[in-house]
Amino acid sequence: MTLAGRGASVALNSLEKRYEGFGAVRGVSIDIRSGEFLTLLGPSGSGKTTTLMMIAGFETPSAGDIAIDGRSVVALPAHRRNIGMVFQNYALFPHLTVAENIGFPLKQRGVAKAERARLVEEALELVRLPGYGTRQPRQLSGGQQQRVALARAIVFKPRLLLMDEPLGALDKQLRESLQLEMRRLHADLGITFIYVTHDQEEALTMSDRIAVMHEGRVAQIGPPEELYDRPENRFVAAFIGESNFLPATVRGREEGHVVAECAGSLVRATCTTNPAPGESVTLAARPERLRFVDGGWPAPPPANRLAVTVTEAVFVGERCRYVLRTGDGTSLVLKEPSSAATRRRVAGETAEVAWSVADTILV
Amino acid sequence: MSEAIAPALLAPGRTAGMNWRRLVPLLLVAPLVLFMLALYALPVLAMLSRSLLEPAPTLAHYAELAGDEVFHRIFTNTLWTTLVVTAGTLVLGYPVAMGLARARTLLPLLLIIVLLPFWTSVLVRSYAWMVLLGRHGLVNEALLAMGMLDRPLRILNTPLAVHIAMVHILLPYMILPIANALRQIDPSLARAAAGLGAGPWAVFRQVTLPLSMPGVMAGILLVFVLSLGFYITPALVGGPRDMTLSMLIAQRVEQLDWAYAATLSAVLLATALVIIAIFQRAFGVGTAFRMSAR
Numbered sequence: 001m002t003l004a005g006r007g008a009s010v011a012l013n014s015l016e017k018r019y020e021g022f023g024a025v026r027g028v029s030i031d032i033r034s035g036e037f038l039t040l041l042g043p044s045g046s047g048k049t050t051t052l053m054m055i056a057g058f059e060t061p062s063a064g065d066i067a068i069d070g071r072s073v074v075a076l077p078a079h080r081r082n083i084g085m086v087f088q089n090y091a092l093f094p095h096l097t098v099a100e101n102i103g104f105p106l107k108q109r110g111v112a113k114a115e116r117a118r119l120v121e122e123a124l125e126l127v128r129l130p131g132y133g134t135r136q137p138r139q140l141s142g143g144q145q146q147r148v149a150l151a152r153a154i155v156f157k158p159r160l161l162l163m164d165e166p167l168g169a170l171d172k173q174l175r176e177s178l179q180l181e182m183r184r185l186h187a188d189l190g191i192t193f194i195y196v197t198h199d200q201e202e203a204l205t206m207s208d209r210i211a212v213m214h215e216g217r218v219a220q221i222g223p224p225e226e227l228y229d230r231p232e233n234r235f236v237a238a239f240i241g242e243s244n245f246l247p248a249t250v251r252g253r254e255e256g257h258v259v260a261e262c263a264g265s266l267v268r269a270t271c272t273t274n275p276a277p278g279e280s281v282t283l284a285a286r287p288e289r290l291r292f293v294d295g296g297w298p299a300p301p302p303a304n305r306l307a308v309t310v311t312e313a314v315f316v317g318e319r320c321r322y323v324l325r326t327g328d329g330t331s332l333v334l335k336e337p338s339s340a341a342t343r344r345r346v347a348g349e350t351a352e353v354a355w356s357v358a359d360t361i362l363v
Numbered sequence: 364m365s366e367a368i369a370p371a372l373l374a375p376g377r378t379a380g381m382n383w384r385r386l387v388p389l390l391l392v393a394p395l396v397l398f399m400l401a402l403y404a405l406p407v408l409a410m411l412s413r414s415l416l417e418p419a420p421t422l423a424h425y426a427e428l429a430g431d432e433v434f435h436r437i438f439t440n441t442l443w444t445t446l447v448v449t450a451g452t453l454v455l456g457y458p459v460a461m462g463l464a465r466a467r468t469l470l471p472l473l474l475i476i477v478l479l480p481f482w483t484s485v486l487v488r489s490y491a492w493m494v495l496l497g498r499h500g501l502v503n504e505a506l507l508a509m510g511m512l513d514r515p516l517r518i519l520n521t522p523l524a525v526h527i528a529m530v531h532i533l534l535p536y537m538i539l540p541i542a543n544a545l546r547q548i549d550p551s552l553a554r555a556a557a558g559l560g561a562g563p564w565a566v567f568r569q570v571t572l573p574l575s576m577p578g579v580m581a582g583i584l585l586v587f588v589l590s591l592g593f594y595i596t597p598a599l600v601g602g603p604r605d606m607t608l609s610m611l612i613a614q615r616v617e618q619l620d621w622a623y624a625a626t627l628s629a630v631l632l633a634t635a636l637v638i639i640a641i642f643q644r645a646f647g648v649g650t651a652f653r654m655s656a657r
Contacts, residue, residue, distance in 0.1 A: 056554075056558055057557075057558070058554050058557075058558070077557070077562075078554070078557040078558050079557045079558070079559075079560050079561055079562050079563075079565075079566075080560075081558075082560070083558065084558075084559075085554075085555065085558040085559075087551050087554075087555060089549065089551060091549065091551040091552055091554070091555035093552060093555075093556070093570060093574075094574070095573045095574055104556070104559050104561070104569070105559035105560050107569075108559060108560035108561045108562075108565060109560055152559065153559075156559075156560070
C-alpha cells in the first residue's frame, strides 16, 4: 500500500466558530501542504478540537472557509467529505467485530464483500494486528482498539486523516510506541495528517509543523525546532517546554541583536522586531540552556551572564534542577545534566550563570 | 458492633467470615422473597391447582378448552390485539424515544409529557377515550364540523378503539426502555459512522438501531406481556366481539365457574411465560434489561 504523494492539501481561511457570543475559534488561517503532518497543539479550550471538527464536518463554521485540494467543503456534509477520522475514545462500533468495524467505510462505499475482506486484512497488517478480524472490540486492549480505529480510518484510502487526541487515554509507554507507529504510517501512506493534542512532547515528536493554538487563534505555526528555539510570544515560550522570563530594559542594538539591561547586567537577545531604547521587554531563556560559569563549559562561556543566588537545589536523576534568584529578585530555573563529576550546589550559595545569545529570545 | 467482630462471634475463623459476607445479599432479598412466596406464589399456585383438582384430579378442563370454539376465537383475538398494540407502540414510540434521548434543555418537559399519562389511572384514561371516541365524542364532532364526515363514525366499541386506547396507555412502557438504550449509545459513534461515509439513514440502520435493540426488546416484552392480560380498557372501549382472555376470565369468575377461570388463567400465564422464554432464548432478557452498563 504505497500511496506516496497522495495527500490532500487543506486551506483554512479566517475560520471562526462562535457559540452564543462565545468565540471558540476566532480567525484561524492555516495552509496545510499535501502529505504534511500538522499538529494543532494547545490547552483545553484553545479551539483546536473545534477547528478539527469543522474540518471533519461535525461543526459548521460561523465564518471563513475550509478548502480541501482547493475546493470549499463547508457546504458538504461529513459523510461526503471522504476524510478519515480517529477519536480519542476510539469510537469503535461495539456491536460489530473488528473486521466489520474496519469494513464499515468500505461497505458505505459499496465495495464488494471479497474485496472488502482483502482490504480489511491489509489494513490489519498495516497496524500490526493480523488475524484479529473476528474479535470483538471489547476483547482488545486500549492500544489495540486505537490501532483498529486507525485501520478503519485509513482502509478506504482517504487523502486526509484527522486525529483528535488519539493517544490521550493510553499510558505513557504505549503512547510512545504508538507515536512512532503513527509516524511510520504517515511516511508509508503519504497522506496528510492533522493531529490534535494538548501534549507538547507528542506534538514535538511527530509533527512536520505545529500550530500552537491559544484562545481561538494560532499563536505561532512552524516546525518543532523553530517553535522551541524561537518562540514568537510569551504564550508559546511558556506552553512549549519550560522558559525563564526575565524583565529587561532595551539599551540599544548591535549586529542584529538587541542589547538589554537585565538585573544590572547587559545581555544580548535575538529579536525580529525593533524595540526602541528605554522600552521594557521580556526575555525568554530555556532552563537547560543556562549553565553555571564555573560548571565546566567546553569553550569560553557564552556572552550573556547574570549573578545569582541558589534558592533551591533538587536532584531529579538524569539532571539537577536549580531555582536561582537574580539581583532584582527574578526567579530563574536552571537544569544541569547530572554527573558524578559535577559539584552539586546548595541553597544559599552565589554563582554566575551564562547562556548564549542565540538562546535568548525577546518575547 | 463492627463488621469484624460480628462474624467472629458467630463463627470464628477466616473462612467462616467469608461465608457470612456471602450471606449478606441473600439476607437482603429475603424479606421480598418471603413476601412474594406468601402473598403471590402460594395464592397463584392455589388458584392454578383448581384447574387440575376440581372437582377431582382431572385434565378435563384443559380438554374442554382445546375443543371450545369461543375460546379459540377469544384467544386469537387476544393475541392479535397484543400484536397490533405492540407494533403500534413500537412505531409511535421509537421516534419519541429518539427525541427524548437527544433532548437536552427540553428533556424535563418531554419526560413529563411522556410520563403524565403514566401517573393517571388506567380507568380514567379508558373513560377519557370513551368520551373522545363516542358517537357524539370529540373526534366525531370535530370531523363533522370540518365537513370531513356526513354522519358520525362508529369508533367506540370496535377493535380500533381498543387498539387506540391500549397503544396510548402502554406507550410509556415502550418509550422509556428505548430512550434509555438510546441514551447509553456513545454519541461519538454516530459521528464516527458519518465521518466514515455513512449518510443519516445508514447511521440509523447500521449503528443506532442495532445498538438500541436491547431497549427495543425490553419495550416489546413489557408491552406484549402487559397487553396480553389487559382488562379494563378492552372491557370499556371494546365491543362485544372484542372480548379478550382476561374479560372471559372475569366473566367466568362472576358466574362462580372457578375451575374454568383457573384454567383460562393458567393458559394466559403459560402464554406469557412462553413469550418471555422465546425472548430469553432469542435475545436474552438479561441483555434486554441490562439498563446502564456505561
